[in-house]
Amino acid sequence: MLKEMNENPLETIELELAVLIRRLTSITADKRNATLDRSAYLLLHQLYLQGSSGVRALADEFQLDISTVSRQAAALEQKGYVDKVPDPMDGRAYFYQITDLGTKMLVEYKQGRLDRLTKLLNGWSDEDCERFGDLLRKFNQSIK
């Protein structure tokens, strides 16, 4: 019927993406590494690079439900990694801002990830690394 399901590039991508997500999920779920969890990392990263924003904007950015981001942001605030600042223009709205502690955690966590990745890609050529990074970025933009 299908059997060797893997003739064409699209099928390869399709399957390998499924495998990838499984593998990455278990790695990031590993608490030995996790000073931050994945959601916290992306949120902090966004707040670090793009500056303060509300849950609405963050949810749009990551295509997450607002409630999801709301909870994640609340968790970060509770840990002191972000500050929640009322929007002076709109009594309903808030901004989140990364704190110094949050920045510190972000940098540490990112470095840990980089170290592990560097080890993992030890045998890869510079060219392959560059291509892979470019294609991943391109793919992410395609999804968006």
Next chain:
Amino acid sequence: MLKEMNENPLETIELELAVLIRRLTSITADKRNATLDRSAYLLLHQLYLQGSSGVRALADEFQLDISTVSRQAAALEQKGYVDKVPDPMDGRAYFYQITDLGTKMLVEYKQGRLDRLTKLLNGWSDEDCERFGDLLRKFNQSIK
């Protein structure tokens, strides 16, 4: 301190992987597509290609905890997508085998994924698709 965090390829890969996993997670969590869930898909896929095996082997293959696979396999059995066959050589052990129904679901689901991916990669060159597939496979093998 860091700011443009994205000079070198490793950093690009590191960040884009985090983004990718987020995006893919929300897509596969979308129940409009999900006739199967992700874990079911990979399990069925493995049983389809590699033939029957026990939870032990499956857990090793995916680097999952045995308990996780046990539950996933039980769910599949409950839906009639796999049969659970006692190992005649070992009274403790079982094999799981994909059923016709399971195969049907697998094929349907895979086709749905392929369709969506094809649409997504509409603007991509054949070359980029091929490269991306190859690099993903290579990366997955590196993780393993």
Next chain:
DNA sequence: AGATCTAATTGTTCCAAACCATTATAGAAG
């Protein structure tokens, strides 16, 4: 036969995410 090792299941916990309902404020229309 008893000690130990192994296959699998089940209880529990945690994280990530969705959907739905709710509260509170803003803005628009009468």
Next chain:
DNA sequence: CTTCTATAATGGTTTGGAACAATTAGATCT
């Protein structure tokens, strides 16, 4: 200016995926 509607954010609840720990039952080894 008050009522209606739209929007910002939160919280309740459910689902899926995964881990770890404890348990049961069948192997294996001495």
